[in-house]
Amino acid sequence: MGYPSDRKYTKQHEWIQASGTTASVGITDHAQESLGDIVFVELPKIGADLAAGKTFGTVESVKAVSDLYAPASGTVTETNGELATSPEKVNKDPHGSWMMKITLKNPAELDALLSSADYEKFVAEEGGH
């Protein structure tokens, strides 16, 4: 699976797709692959204020618990309720399964994140799959 170039990536394996000051956030194909069968996604409350780099939720596979880190600062406007009942969607379509939408506090923060090409390189160097 390739990494879409319409969004930015973090070294903690989240993606963020922005349009103006609103953005969707999810985890990458590499992240879902490393985790294995995802069985639980815990997301923040609507209205929660997130700081870039801080945890905003948890994703669990059968075997592992993994924190989710906010790629950028902002306020949560929506969470993907479908993932509460069908967390396996993240395995099947990681780049289509957004977890939350936020209103960006400072869209310029995204400039510091990785492009799809850089992320792909980062994953390869990390010894990923």
Add this chain to the structure above:
Amino acid sequence: MSSIETTPVPAVRKTALNAVHRQMGAKMVDFNGWDMPVEYPSSIGAGIVNEHLAVRTGVGIFDVSHMGDIRLVGPQALAAVQHISMNDASRLAIGQAQYSALLYPQGTFVDDVIVHRLGEDEYLLVINAGTREKDFNWVRDNTRQFDCSVENLSDDFTQIAIQGPKGVNVLQKLTDADLNAVKFYWVTRGSVCGLKNILIARTGYTAEDGFEIYVPADEATSARVWNEILSAGKEFGIVPCGLGSRNTLRLEGKLPLYGHEISDTINVWEAGLDRFCKMEKHNFVGRAALEKTKAEGVTRTLVGLEMAERGIARDGYKVLNGDGREIGYVTSGSPAPFLKKNIALAYVPPEFAGMGTALKVEIRGQGVGAQVVPTPFYKRPKKT
């Protein structure tokens, strides 16, 4: 205790099938110093959930060569086994096996074992990977007074587990032994994949029917047998399985894991393994202490928990009472792929062990509702 003859432990150990696992794309992890597959890729129909379901409904194959094997042979082999294990090995017919444990004098666990009686005066103890050296040294040191030899055969075998209701169909294609004549927890010998006189045990760690075979540990033979089993199992939907599903399978069946439900600080009564501990047999290591602790009663007991609220209990999480006070801890916790529930085993004081007791598990600082439920969580259907 003597510390001589202790073999140094290499940094990372590999089974003879290591290259095969890597070739198949398995995700590898360090398990007690062993480089082992945790799961195989979803692209070949595997992954923990699929592997787990394959064993419950069809068949799966595991490399369990990291398990250790100790053989005791000689005129006093039975007396030696009786002395070092808590179950009653005198009840074993030749070809029969039993679940048992090796205990410290204080009644806590050196390890749990499967004792196989292979001959008139020949016993095979199958022990855990993480405790191989400790167990062998302990067995050797505690059987010196008996007229029998103690051999560490751990590196001699590639041990492959073929588990699940269809396991018998798969293995029968590859052996001349009549597997239908082998009952659960019995062993036989036969040719397997053209190899003569292979030990075939109807045992496992999945709470399912299945077999464990012991083949020569050279890489070529091991790989050939592994691949022949996969080919023979194709028509039954066989799936290669790693330690991830091995753990969820054994947890559903409440089979103890060393370092979790049993350890050198947990005794037999706490672990609820009373029925495998034969106090009526003559003296064995740990018996005196167990007699005393039995009279005193336990302060904690192993219970099954099912999450009543959304959340997954994990190993080491705190267990709280209804008021949020810490009363115990989770020994093993996971989603249960077949039961589709979030389950856990936990040590709690006996007053909180009643069926239906509402407890909480602390997950990321929050008390999440759970309930004491009967165990095992999963029991395989009886054959009709």
